[in-house]
Amino acid sequence: MSFPRVAYFPDSFHEINGVAHTSRQFEGFVRRRNLPFLCIRAGNRTPRLLTEGNLTTLELRRGFLSFWLDNDLSFDPAFLRHLPLITRALHDFKPDIVHITGPSENGILGTALANHLHLPIAASWHTNVHEYAARRSRVFTRYLPASRRKTAADTIEHLALLATARYYSLARVLFAPNLGLCSLLEKYTRRPCHLMQRGVDTKLFSPERRNRAVGDDTFVLGFVGRLSVEKNVALLAQVQESLAAQGVRNFRFCVIGQGAEESWLREHLPGAEFPGVLRGETLARAYANMDLFVFPSHTDTFGNVVLEALASGVPAIVTPDGGPPSIVRQGETGLVAMDGDFGVAAATILNNPALHERMRQQARRYACEASWDRVFETVYDGYRTIS
Numbered sequence: 001m002s003f004p005r006v007a008y009f010p011d012s013f014h015e016i017n018g019v020a021h022t023s024r025q026f027e028g029f030v031r032r033r034n035l036p037f038l039c040i041r042a043g044n045r046t047p048r049l050l051t052e053g054n055l056t057t058l059e060l061r062r063g064f065l066s067f068w069l070d071n072d073l074s075f076d077p078a079f080l081r082h083l084p085l086i087t088r089a090l091h092d093f094k095p096d097i098v099h100i101t102g103p104s105e106n107g108i109l110g111t112a113l114a115n116h117l118h119l120p121i122a123a124s125w126h127t128n129v130h131e132y133a134a135r136r137s138r139v140f141t142r143y144l145p146a147s148r149r150k151t152a153a154d155t156i157e158h159l160a161l162l163a164t165a166r167y168y169s170l171a172r173v174l175f176a177p178n179l180g181l182c183s184l185l186e187k188y189t190r191r192p193c194h195l196m197q198r199g200v201d202t203k204l205f206s207p208e209r210r211n212r213a214v215g216d217d218t219f220v221l222g223f224v225g226r227l228s229v230e231k232n233v234a235l236l237a238q239v240q241e242s243l244a245a246q247g248v249r250n251f252r253f254c255v256i257g258q259g260a261e262e263s264w265l266r267e268h269l270p271g272a273e274f275p276g277v278l279r280g281e282t283l284a285r286a287y288a289n290m291d292l293f294v295f296p297s298h299t300d301t302f303g304n305v306v307l308e309a310l311a312s313g314v315p316a317i318v319t320p321d322g323g324p325p326s327i328v329r330q331g332e333t334g335l336v337a338m339d340g341d342f343g344v345a346a347a348t349i350l351n352n353p354a355l356h357e358r359m360r361q362q363a364r365r366y367a368c369e370a371s372w373d374r375v376f377e378t379v380y381d382g383y384r385t386i387s
Helices: 018-033 079-093 105-116 129-136 146-168 179-189 235-245 262-268 280-288 304-311 339-350 353-367 372-383
Strands: 006-009 037-043 048-052 055-061 067-070 073-075 097-100 121-124 173-176 193-195 219-224 251-256 273-276 292-295 316-318 334-336
Touching: 006 018, 006 105, 018 037, 018 055, 018 304, 018 372, 037 079, 037 105, 055 079, 079 105, 097 105, 105 121, 121 372, 146 179, 173 179, 173 372, 179 193, 193 372, 219 280, 219 304, 235 251, 235 262, 235 339, 251 280, 262 273, 280 304, 292 304, 292 339, 304 316, 304 353, 316 339, 334 339, 339 353
Parallel strands: 006 037, 006 097, 037 055, 097 121, 121 173, 173 193, 219 251, 219 292, 251 273, 292 316, 316 334
Antiparallel strands: 048 055, 067 073
């Protein structure tokens, strides 16, 4: 079987987010299979080409004009200065396909060069930019009369969706992490969209890493992710208030991550643990030491962290929006609940040890079926549909 030569332009690679995590896994997949692959990405190394078998990487620095988008995400409006290096790398590699992940400065350059070289484009959707835009717009819409705020937010979301869909329509084939997004993209771009879910390292994320102190019977509710408004993290405080109102006392929160909402959460979650950003085995142990994963985001297209929690034997409570409800099987690996019901859902699991144990076992079993190799084999199947 022949494999196309792929030039990959990810939005992020070294950062802590779903795009970066998936991109690192993608590179690991092509390295294992020794497939012809060129990864052009932003990073902190001095620009240079590195080759390992059939894998070639080109890492390019962002400059002093870069501005922050969120936490460790930034945008360099002068990234065009790397055009000669990127052009030379593409010329030497001779790709069959250019794969982008979004409208970052790197993705925009990749798209422009693909069009210039008459190469087909594949694009994977990882972030609901339109929903992020609507939530971030609250900074401005709060000054509008209450009767007009929702209309303004809906308009911003719709316009952002149209603009992003216009960009993605430049691709011949699309990938998205859940079926709802595939349908949405096909409607707005008129391009075929293939399902591209996520995998998980079940050796790293495992219940076997649990090392809670003997006698520690406190029920730990965990969250992992950016502490930002689009993650709806303020709901964690409501969950704590709801549990207290239901007479539940023996619990605490472990909130892993950083972001603009951290100060607010520290103030409104007394007794919670805030270990910051964790990685590798330290993160895996933190997951395994949780008893319930609480993930209130409405904007996640998949929810890698939810799958990592399930792999660690930790059932999850998620909202009915985005990708997480496609991972959580209602009543088996966790619960899907509306915002106002998160506290009741948490108490339902916390107060029923037998249900909790069944969910822990089902969560681990479900996650063990998720394979990164299967994910990227599906991507290559999608490449082959490009005529």
